[in-house]
Amino acid sequence: MTSVAVLGSTGSIGTQTLDVIRSNPEDFSVEVLAAGTSTDLVMKQIEEFKPSLVVMANAEASERIKSEFDSLQVYHGKKPLEKAATQSDVIVNAIVGFAGLPVTLSALHAGKRLALANKESLIAGGPIVRKVRESTNAEIIPVDSEHCALHQCLRGNADNLNGPSGPVKKLLLTASGGPFREWTKDQLRQVTVEDSLNHPTWNMGPKITVDSSTLMNKGLEIIEAHELFGIGYEHIDVVVHPQSIVHSMVEFVDSSVIAQLSMPDMRLPISYALRYPERSQGSWGEIDWGTLNRLDFEKPNEDMFPCLGLAYEAGQMGETAPAWLNAANEIAVESFLQGTIDWMQISEVIQMTLNECDGNLAEVENDIYAADKKARTIATAVIEKL
Numbered sequence: 001m002t003s004v005a006v007l008g009s010t011g012s013i014g015t016q017t018l019d020v021i022r023s024n025p026e027d028f029s030v031e032v033l034a035a036g037t038s039t040d041l042v043m044k045q046i047e048e049f050k051p052s053l054v055v056m057a058n059a060e061a062s063e064r065i066k067s068e069f070d071s072l073q074v075y076h077g078k079k080p081l082e083k084a085a086t087q088s089d090v091i092v093n094a095i096v097g098f099a100g101l102p103v104t105l106s107a108l109h110a111g112k113r114l115a116l117a118n119k120e121s122l123i124a125g126g127p128i129v130r131k132v133r134e135s136t137n138a139e140i141i142p143v144d145s146e147h148c149a150l151h152q153c154l155r156g157n158a159d160n161l162n163g164p165s166g167p168v169k170k171l172l173l174t175a176s177g178g179p180f181r182e183w184t185k186d187q188l189r190q191v192t193v194e195d196s197l198n199h200p201t202w203n204m205g206p207k208i209t210v211d212s213s214t215l216m217n218k219g220l221e222i223i224e225a226h227e228l229f230g231i232g233y234e235h236i237d238v239v240v241h242p243q244s245i246v247h248s249m250v251e252f253v254d255s256s257v258i259a260q261l262s263m264p265d266m267r268l269p270i271s272y273a274l275r276y277p278e279r280s281q282g283s284w285g286e287i288d289w290g291t292l293n294r295l296d297f298e299k300p301n302e303d304m305f306p307c308l309g310l311a312y313e314a315g316q317m318g319e320t321a322p323a324w325l326n327a328a329n330e331i332a333v334e335s336f337l338q339g340t341i342d343w344m345q346i347s348e349v350i351q352m353t354l355n356e357c358d359g360n361l362a363e364v365e366n367d368i369y370a371a372d373k374k375a376r377t378i379a380t381a382v383i384e385k386l
């Protein structure tokens with residue numbers, strides 16, 4: 001029986017993780033649940049999964065849960081969240097945004113398996129996460145479908161996933177292209193929040209859905225791939241593949257390409273990360289080869305979707321620059337969702353914030369928190385001026 005901490009249990013990845021556990025009660029138990037403020041849903045999850053520890057983002061939420069479950073350990077805030085990330089065999093980081101960084105660091109410090117959905121922590125904290133991973137040898141098994149695909153393609157084909165790439169020529173990250181793949185520049189000027197939340201192939205939380213519409217999600221994933229697999233940016237390419245069946249590919253030095261294909265269902269990569277190196281006996285949707293008909297591939301349009309280029313730029317700058325990129329993006333997306341800026345201005349805010357990046361080194365954890373704070377202040381000021 002593997003004990004699991006589901007941190008971010010009320011979101012899209014969190015609820016799908018609980019779905020995987022619900023389908024395999026003989027293999028997994030839920031030890032810890034954590035979420036922001038969605039108390040009603042957390043209380044239902046407590047009744048069903050009977051965790052021994054619950055952590056919420058604020059006191060109001062934790063007090064409300066405590067009043068209903070008086071014998072349960074319920075806490076709130078960063079320190080308890082860090083502790084929660086050491087309390088199970090597998091830690092699923094399904095929190096959205098920079099708030100997931102303490103979970104990633106704490107789980108790796110404790111030498112736990114980290115099933116990582118929260119890409120933002122790896123992007124913002126890359127150099128620090130690298131050091132912790134090296135010192136404890138803790139495993140990160142990616143939950144992001146593209147990186148799960150790369151992990152599967154590399155398995156058995158490249159001896160050391162985290163070391164020099166050796167036989168690997170290129171990582172090819174696939175992108176659905178989002179809802180605006182075929183839109184003109186004039187149409188992009190009119191994008192509404194509703195349009196951007198209407199993803200063609202995946203049903204996800206609002207932040208990542210907007211990121212997918214700007215292609216910043218793919219930009220973040222380029223940095224995520226660099227951090228996970230230790231491969232240079234010049235060897236990571238993006239290919240648009242609208243059907244979201246090929247989840248990513250690895251090209252080897254002899255030009256042989258290995259791809260991972262499956263239906264677009266996040267429960268497959270979640271279950272892979274929970275069970276690795278074994279595989280789930282149950283299926284999360286089989287491909288019907290008789291009706292699939294075609295798989296299309298094309299180059300991404302970086303003129304229409306400048307976030308992709310901005311992510312390469314920040315990744316290549318390294319150190320705290322990806323933390324600036326991530327913070328600027330979080331602020332811009334939040335402002336777009338609140339109706340303060342329009343969709344085209346998301347990339348402008350990120351570009352203008354990155355222009356102010358001080359290039360500080362990322363030597364200790366606090367360098368990341370300082371970079372995040374400074375970039376948020378600058379991005380907020382940029383938005384006020386727009």
Ligand SMILES: NC(=O)c1ccc[n+]([C@@H]2O[C@H](COP(=O)([O-])OP(=O)(O)OC[C@H]3O[C@@H](n4cnc5c(N)ncnc54)[C@H](OP(=O)(O)O)[C@@H]3O)[C@@H](O)[C@H]2O)c1
Nearest residue numbers: 008010011012013035036037038095096099117118204205
């Ligand atoms: N959804 C996907 O298919 C998908 C695919 C690949 C990667 N990812 C990545 O997975 C992560 C989660 O995405 P999502 O789509 O599942 O997001 P989501 O649906 O918005 O869920 C976010 C979760 O984080 C919790 N949360 C927010 N702030 C928190 C805090 N300060 N402390 C503790 N918990 C907090 C939320 O709790 P409340 O509900 O209480 O606010 C919720 O449980 C993101 O990094 C995303 O990029 C998602």
